[in-house]
Amino acid sequence: xxxxxxxxxxxxxxxxxxxxxxxxxxxxxxxxxxxxxxxxxxxxxxxxxxxxxxxxxxxxxxxxxxxxxxxxxxxxxxxxxxxxxxxxxxxxxxxxxxxxxxxxxxxxxxxxxxxxxxxxxxxxxxxxxxxxxxxxxxxxxxxxxxxxxxxxxxxxxxxxxxxxxxxxxxxxxxxxxxxxxxxxxxxxxxxxxxxxxxxxxxxxxxxxxxxxxxxxxxxxxxxxxxxxxxxxxxxxxxxxxxxxxxxxxxxxxxxxxxxxxxxxxxxxxxxxxxxxxxxxxxxxxxxxxxxxxxxxxxxxxxxxxxxxxxxxxxxxxxxxxxxxxxxxxxxxxxxxxxxxxxxxxxxxxxxxxxxxxxxxxxxxxxxxxxxxxxxxxxxxxxxxxxxxxxxxxxxxxxxxxxxxxxxxxxxxxxxxxxxxxxxxxxx
Ligand code: SDX
Numbered sequence: 001x002x003x004x005x006x007x008x009x010x011x012x013x014x015x016x017x018x019x020x021x022x023x024x025x026x027x028x029x030x031x032x033x034x035x036x037x038x039x040x041x042x043x044x045x046x047x048x049x050x051x052x053x054x055x056x057x058x059x060x061x062x063x064x065x066x067x068x069x070x071x072x073x074x075x076x077x078x079x080x081x082x083x084x085x086x087x088x089x090x091x092x093x094x095x096x097x098x099x100x101x102x103x104x105x106x107x108x109x110x111x112x113x114x115x116x117x118x119x120x121x122x123x124x125x126x127x128x129x130x131x132x133x134x135x136x137x138x139x140x141x142x143x144x145x146x147x148x149x150x151x152x153x154x155x156x157x158x159x160x161x162x163x164x165x166x167x168x169x170x171x172x173x174x175x176x177x178x179x180x181x182x183x184x185x186x187x188x189x190x191x192x193x194x195x196x197x198x199x200x201x202x203x204x205x206x207x208x209x210x211x212x213x214x215x216x217x218x219x220x221x222x223x224x225x226x227x228x229x230x231x232x233x234x235x236x237x238x239x240x241x242x243x244x245x246x247x248x249x250x251x252x253x254x255x256x257x258x259x260x261x262x263x264x265x266x267x268x269x270x271x272x273x274x275x276x277x278x279x280x281x282x283x284x285x286x287x288x289x290x291x292x293x294x295x296x297x298x299x300x301x302x303x304x305x306x307x308x309x310x311x312x313x314x315x316x317x318x319x320x321x322x323x324x325x326x327x328x329x330x331x332x333x334x335x336x337x338x339x340x341x342x343x344x345x346x347x348x349x350x351x352x353x354x355x356x357x358x359x360x361x362x363x364x365x366x367x368x369x370x371x372x373x374x375x376x377x378x379x380x381x382x383x384x385x386x387x388x389x390x391x392x393x394x395x396x397x398x399x400x401x402x403x404x405x406x407x408x409x410x411x412x413x414x415x416x417x418x419x420x421x422x423x424x425x426x427x
Contacts, residue, residue, distance in 0.1 A: 012036050025054060046412050051307070054233075056241065056401065060093055060393050061232040065308035070315065072230060073097070081318050086225040087111060087197050090169055090389035093230050094396060107166075108197075114163075114170040115191045115200070118148040122178060122188065130183045134176070134381045135262045139255050141175045142168075146251025153249045155399060164250045165392045172254070172388045173197075176381045177204030198222040201385070205374070211330075212373045220326045221372070224365060227315045227322075228383050230390025231361075232308075236260040236267065240391040241398045245407040250395060257391045258384045264302070267387070269362035270379040273303035274370060277335045277342075284341045291342075295351045303363030304346065310356035319364040323371075330371040339367060 006019040006026065019030045032042030047053045062071045070077040073092050080089055084098075091099045091107045099107060124144050128137045145167075146152055152164045174191055181188050181204075189207040192200050198221040199213075206212040231237070240257035244250070261267035280299070281290045293299045306313060327333065343359055346352045366379050374382065398404055 008034070010034055010036075023057075028053070044410050044412070050238075055238060055407075056233065056398065056404065058232065058394070058397055059096065060397055061230045061390070063232055063308050065306070065310050068309060068311040068314045068317070070231070070313075077227065077314055078318060081223050081226050081322075084226060085197070086222050086229065086386070086389075087169075089226050089229050090393075093389050093393035094165060110162075110166045111170045111197070112193045114167040115174070115193055117171055117174050117178070118145070120148065121145060121175075125175065125178045126182050128179065128182070130185065132179075132183070134179055134183065134378050135258070135268070135384070137179045138172075138175060138381050138384060139259045139262065141179070142172065142258055143252055143255035145171060145175065146249050146255075149249075149251065152251060153247075155244075155247055155249065161250065161396065161399070165396070168250060168254055168388055168392060173201040173385045174204065176378070176385055177201065180205055180375075180378060180381075196222075198225060209373070214329050216325060216329055217372055220322050220368065223322050224319075224368065224382065225386035227318060227361065228365075228386030228390075230387065230393060233394075234266070235263075236387065237391060237394045240395050242407040244395045244398055245404065247406075250392065253395055254388060254391055257387075261384055261387065262380060267362070267380045267383040269302050269360070270366040270369070270383060271376050273339075273362055274335070274366040274376045274379070276302045277338050281338055281342065284338055287338070287342050287345055291346060291349065291351075301342075301346060301352070301357065303366075304352070304359055305355070305357045306360045309358065309360065312358045313360040315361040316359040316363055319361065319368065323364055323368050326368050326371055330373075333367045333371045335370070336367055339363065 004021040006021060008017045008019055009015070010017070013036055015034075017034055019026050028045045031045060034043040045053070060073065062074070063069065072080060072089060073096055075092070075098070080092075084092075087108055088099060088104055091104060121141065121144065125137065125141055128140075149164060149167065151160060154160045170191075178188055189204045192203055195203055196218070199218045202213055202218055202221055233241075236257040239260040240253050243253040243256040248256075264272045276299075281287060290299070291301070294301045323336070327336070343363070346357065362383075365383070366376065369379050369382060370376065
């Protein structure tokens with residue numbers, strides 16, 4: 001009997017089984033040998049929302065939820081936020097190593113080569129009503145973008161995949177900015193290759209408004225994008241992998257991932273936090289009654305809680321530092337006082353402590369975006385801009401993983417066994 005194994009006895013039959021342990025875990029398929037009758041399918045593990053199921057082996061991002069640790073390819077998020085740039089972090093996530101200057105310059109120039117939308121996309125973007133939600137437009141236009149690059153379906157080609165990785169990193173912010181200008185009734189601002197990645201993004205949003213293009217705000221935007229770049233097998237990354245597993249093109253997979261991010265329990269939370277602060281709580285005096293409604297399960301404390309972090313989300317910690325720098329330039333956000341008070345009261349109350357509910361990445365990011373002049377419905381779009389390199393890194397790792405194939409979970413069937421059709425007159 002190897003020591004790296006489980007010995008399981010099925011008390012229904014008295015039979016014993018040896019289950020191999022690999023890297024401290026078991027391959028769930030080994031459970032299939034456990035049966036009462038030989039003609040059975042065999043045992044599965046039932047794990048709704050995959051709370052204890054590893055869908056893959058990955059070396060992209062490491063999270064230690066109990067100790068509030070987040071590392072991209074082994075590098076602590078705090079050091080990357082302090083010293084790196086969004087494009088350098090994108091290269092690190094996608095290729096696995098911090099690039100040399102030559103490699104980084106090449107990557108930046110490859111991104112710039114694709115730093116414009118195919119003609120025809122602008123009219124598609126402008127076909128949306130100005131008051132459409134920007135995330136619905138982003139999901140649609142990322143998928144539409146793929147129709148201009150039919151060769152992207154050839155996902156077996158590394159060269160083709162690299163081109164589309166560069167196109168998506170370059171063009172997702174353009175889609176976002178074009179619709180923002182259209183929604184505000186402003187002239188479209190064309191991408192500008194003489195600017196850095198985050199400078200170009202803010203320029204496409206706010207060209208002419210020098211206050212919003214302050215170099216320190218450009219740095220803050222780049223840091224925000226880094227903090228959002230990846231987060232291992234979160235809901236949208238799993239959708240990216242799942243969609244990619246059927247060999248869909250990367251545009252369709254990123255559009256699907258963005259659709260998953262849109263939900264208020266995931267990336268849509270940053271928008272929901274602002275709504276909660278400004279429309280539900282409104283004043284510091286209302287905090288106790290709001291927290292009471294949360295404890296009565298009448299409302300969620302948006303921007304709090306996390307499936308993995310059972311301590312402070314390290315990104316939230318860093319965002320608080322970034323917020324102070326932004327507020328020095330923009331003036332503080334009046335909602336900040338409510339947020340800080342809400343955090344301190346919630347962290348002192350047993351209900352939240354007992355459930356390990358701490359601020360997550362979405363609790364402070366919206367306050368920063370709003371102070372930078374970005375409208376609330378755009379917050380999740382900025383999350384998607386930051387997360388696109390992470391989704392692509394997960395997708396590339398999936399394609400190169402020989403252990404993987406098309407995602408197709410099983411189910412525990414609880415419906416009728418068999419019944420005959422009943423004609424309408426006899427129902
Ligand atoms: C992101 O996965 C990632 O990595 C995501 C992300 C990334 O970078 O990709 O980090 C980005 O999505 C951050 C999360 C943003 N979402 C929110 O802020 C929405 C509010 N948070 C909750 O919806 C919730 O905390 C989740 C969805 C984030 C996590 O939920 P879980 O892990 O499924 O926890 P749960 O629902 O099982 O809750 C456990 C208990 C329950 O109470 P009891 O039934 O035990 O009494 O905690 C309670 C929940 O009711 N709870 C909350 C709460 N979150 C959990 N109660 C009030 N407010 C909350 N926010």
